[in-house]
Amino acid sequence: MRTRKKRKLKAEINVVPYIDVMLVLLIIFMVTAPLLNLGVDIKLPQSTAKAVSVPKEPILIGVDKDGKFYLTKSGSSREEMSADDIVKQVAAIVRQNPDVPVLFGADARVPYGQAYQILPGLQAAGVTKVGLMSQPLQDSK
Template sequence: MQHSFRNRKRRQLKAEINVVPYIDVMLVLLIIFMVTAPLMNLGVDIELPKSSASAIQNDKEPVVVSVDKDGAFFLTLGASAREAVDEETLVNKVSAFVRQNPQVPVMIGGDERVDYGRIYAVMVMLQQAGAPKVGLMSQPTQPDAKR
């Protein structure tokens, strides 16, 4: 009977998972990824243009479209005087001026009490006129002396 007891002890199966090979594989993969990651170039090589110009300074007089509190349009083309215009005249004049001066800045100055939809309509009209970029004008805030 003792003989059969020894055989049972020797023949019992282990219920453990041998994780040593998995750790080895994981470490090898980690080393491979660490070595190859710096070699992978996922970006695009481009050369940005160099410019020494300041952000807001322009040599040309801008086209300024003003919208007063009642929603009326006023147009200033370069150094010319400000004139009241309707929507069709605004598009025609700005279109002709932008065709002659393609790099001219186009700005919108709207009263803070005017409806945002009116300012948006001016932006759409300037897009139809062919203005490549449109900027919005604002007044700088005054520091409060009481604080």
């Protein structure tokens, strides 16, 4: 009769599959990162108004051509939110720092009423000054 040798069990984790998965994810993220659209395409109305110098990093509120609202706080990326959520967040920031500038820009293709719906909420929340953004007037030569 043959006797079998008993093997000792190994209590080690095989990390090779985890490394493979990590490398595949790294490649996927490296390929898709440049494809992400970080900005929102807004075609601002044109104006002859002079540019305003802003001493602090402003809070930007934007409305794209589809009527979606976006908030960009100082030092952070643009987030899509509802108008009520934007009003709450901007009101909280302005309560902490009343001197922070608030700028509002809407795509020229958005109906006025849809873009306007956020302004009364900002006023009721205590935001006293809201700047309206526009593009410089293009010379048609």
